[in-house]
Amino acid sequence: MADKPEVIECDENPFAIVRQQIEASAKYLNLTREEIDVLKSPMRELHVSLPVRMDDGRIKVFQGFRVQYNDARGPGKGGIRFHPQETVDTVRALAAWMTWKTALLDLPLGGAKGGIICNPKEMSQGELERLSRAYMRAVFPFVGPEKDVPAPDVYTTPQIMAWMADEYSVICGKPQFGVITGKPLSMGGSPGRGDATARGGMYTIREAAKVLGIDLSKARVAIQGYGNAGYYAATLCRDLFGARIVAACDSQGSIYCEEGIDPDAAYECKCSTQSVCNMPGVECICGDDLLELDVDILIPAAMENVITAKNADKVKAKIIAELANGPTTPEADDILFANGVHVIPDFLCNAGGVTVSYFEMVQNFYMYRWEEAEVHHKLDRRITEAYHSVYNASREHNINMRQAAYVVALKRVVETMKIRGWV
Numbered sequence: 001m002a003d004k005p006e007v008i009e010c011d012e013n014p015f016a017i018v019r020q021q022i023e024a025s026a027k028y029l030n031l032t033r034e035e036i037d038v039l040k041s042p043m044r045e046l047h048v049s050l051p052v053r054m055d056d057g058r059i060k061v062f063q064g065f066r067v068q069y070n071d072a073r074g075p076g077k078g079g080i081r082f083h084p085q086e087t088v089d090t091v092r093a094l095a096a097w098m099t100w101k102t103a104l105l106d107l108p109l110g111g112a113k114g115g116i117i118c119n120p121k122e123m124s125q126g127e128l129e130r131l132s133r134a135y136m137r138a139v140f141p142f143v144g145p146e147k148d149v150p151a152p153d154v155y156t157t158p159q160i161m162a163w164m165a166d167e168y169s170v171i172c173g174k175p176q177f178g179v180i181t182g183k184p185l186s187m188g189g190s191p192g193r194g195d196a197t198a199r200g201g202m203y204t205i206r207e208a209a210k211v212l213g214i215d216l217s218k219a220r221v222a223i224q225g226y227g228n229a230g231y232y233a234a235t236l237c238r239d240l241f242g243a244r245i246v247a248a249c250d251s252q253g254s255i256y257c258e259e260g261i262d263p264d265a266a267y268e269c270k271c272s273t274q275s276v277c278n279m280p281g282v283e284c285i286c287g288d289d290l291l292e293l294d295v296d297i298l299i300p301a302a303m304e305n306v307i308t309a310k311n312a313d314k315v316k317a318k319i320i321a322e323l324a325n326g327p328t329t330p331e332a333d334d335i336l337f338a339n340g341v342h343v344i345p346d347f348l349c350n351a352g353g354v355t356v357s358y359f360e361m362v363q364n365f366y367m368y369r370w371e372e373a374e375v376h377h378k379l380d381r382r383i384t385e386a387y388h389s390v391y392n393a394s395r396e397h398n399i400n401m402r403q404a405a406y407v408v409a410l411k412r413v414v415e416t417m418k419i420r421g422w423v
Contacts, residue, residue, distance in 0.1 A: 012305045014093035014326050021330060025406035028397050035414055035423045042069045042092055048138035050116065052130045062131060064116040066139045068148055069095035072416040075146055076112030077102055077354055079153025079182075080135070082128075082160075086115040090304070094153075094325055098354065100409035101347035105386050107358045112148050114139070120155045132160050136167040143168070145178040145364070151357050152182040154227075162187055178364035181357035185369075190360035192375035193353075198232035198301075199376065200352015201323050202240055203383040204344045205297060208319050211391060212342055216241035220295040222317070225302025226250045226266065226276050229323045229350070233299050234263035243297070247290050248276055251302075254290040255282040291315060300327035307332045315341060322346040328402075337400040345402035347409070348383075348390055355382050 019040045026036050045067040051059050065088050068076045078098040081091075091113045099111025116135060120128060142148060152161055165180040165187060183189040192199070209216050221237050223230045226248050237243040244260040252275035255261065261282060269279040277284050291298065291311060298317035300306055304326035307315065312332035320336065320343045322328065328336070328343065336343055356379055363369055370378075386408075394404035417423050 012308075012329065013089055014304050015089040015096070017305075017326060017330060018093045018096045021402070021406060022410070024330065025403050025410060028399065028403070028407050029411055029414070031410070031414060032423070035417070038417065038423055039070070039410060039413065042067050042095060043071065044068050044142075045088070045092070046139060046142055047088070048135070050131060050134040050138060052127065052134055054127055055124050062116055062118050062134075064114070064135050064138065065091045066114040066142060066148070066150075067091045067095040067112060068142070069111045069113075070099045070413060071110035071112075071148075072413055072420060072422065073103060074108040074110055076143075076148030077107075077109040077151070077357065078112040078114065078148075079151045079353075080114040080116070080156050080160075080164075081153040082116050082118050082120045082131075082155040084117065084119040086117045091115045093304075097325055097347045099413060100406065101351045101354055102358075103409040103412040104348060104390070104405055105351050105355050105358075105382050106412070107355065109354075109358060112150075113153075114150055115153075128160065129163050132163040133167040136164040137171070140168060140171055143179060145176065145361070149178070149357075149361060150180055151353070158182055158184045158189065178361060181360040181364075182353075183360075188360070188364050190356055190363055190375060191370065191372035192379070193356045193360060194228075195232040195236065196356035196375075196379065197229050197323060197350050197353035198236055200355060200379055200383045201229075201233060201299070201321050201344070201349045202236045203352070203380050204349050204387050205237075205319060205321050206241070207384055207387045207391075208321075208342055208344055212318065214296060214318060216243050219243040219297055220246045221297045221299065222247035222290050222293050222295045223299045223301055224249055224254075224290055224306060224327075225300065225324060226270055227301070230299070230301035231263060231267045233301055233321075233323055234261075234266070237297075238263055246295060247285070247293055249287055249290050249302075250276050253277040254285045254287045255279060256285045256290070256293070257282045293317075297321060300324045302327070305329055307336075309335065312336050313339065315339075318342060319344065322349045325350065333400055333402055343401050344387075345390075345405045348386055348401075348405050351386065352379055352383060355379055 095113035102109040301323040309331035312335035
């Protein structure tokens with residue numbers, strides 16, 4: 001483990017971007033250099049090697065990480081990614097964003113994140129189960145319901161969470177399903193968790209449309225990334241607002257249809273053919289062109305660093321709702337703000353997932369399940385309050401929404417660190 005890891009300072013290194021964002025926002029809070037240095041450093045991180053027997057009998061060693069960024073406000077909280085391009089700096093950045101996210105939503109939690117370098121698309125169910133259980137055995141001493149509670153993330157599922165929760169319970173010798181959130185309902189999962197990330201984002205879009213005077217029933221929407229978050233965003237834009245989805249994309253390419261794309265048909269096409277590009281009746285366009293379409297709402301719902309200084313000036317959307325983590329670089333933020341684009345930053349827009357994960361933790365602690373309507377109501381209230389706290393801070397300081405979100409979140413984290421005597 002390392003307290004202050006070396007970080008390669010490059011333009012698109014996600015952890016370098018996190019540190020840049022902290023420095024840019026700290027001046028509005030008059031933070032000391034010591035306070036800034038603590039905020040810029042992960043508290044602890046674990047690197048693990050995971051030998052797993054593959055179906056062909058050979059042993060393959062996978063590399064994994066768990067970063068616990070800051071637990072001043074409570075136990076760590078954050079997902080686990082299975083991705084072939086996973087890096088420790090990405091995990092560090094995601095753990096930092098989780099810290100700000102839980103603070104922004106005023107949850108009694110800290111921030112953490114995990115990841116394994118692997119390609120789950122090339123692995124069998126048996127291999128994925130053995131890998132999941134190996135990871136939990138490796139991180140077991142560092143996680144738990146009152147220490148650090150993981151959850152699903154990119155390419156991890158409720159089934160993977162179930163295997164991990166079971167492995168933790170086997171080691172403990174008793175059911176301890178509260179170690180994980182995003183579980184199946186039969187193991188203590190929460191109603192409303194499946195679409196929580198996208199639903200929370202929709203609540204922020206609704207509030208942004210109110211302050212900007214946009215009629216969402218006439219809105220045109222482009223969605224960059226059509227995994228779970230992108231699909232749920234598309235269906236909820238349609239069902240909650242009556243908005244029209246005119247473009248969508250996945251890793252294979254982008255599609256466009258001015259008359260509107262049926263979200264369910266697009267998802268069925270992706271599941272059956274591996275890409276939305278095989279959907280009939282749509283136009284295939286260059287992937288990058290989707291970001292520059294003349295739409296009302298652009299929803300980045302894939303990976304980091306897709307809106308940069310190179311293309312930000314070409315973005316025509318009135319609202320960018322960041323369901324992905326870190327899709328916009330700091331340089332792009334400045335350009336978008338100058339052009340009047342209303343960016344709903346990632347750790348506000350996509351905070352629905354961690355909020356309902358927190359609700360799942362609460363339900364697990366007192367062994368009671370809420371109805372889905374109650375979960376939606378509680379999520380709506382939390383997200384709406386957070387949006388307006390950020391919007392008001394942006395107006396007060398005349399800063400962009402991301403800087404305002406940092407101002408609100410960092411203030412809460414630093415206040416708790418001071419009370420605890422850390423700084």
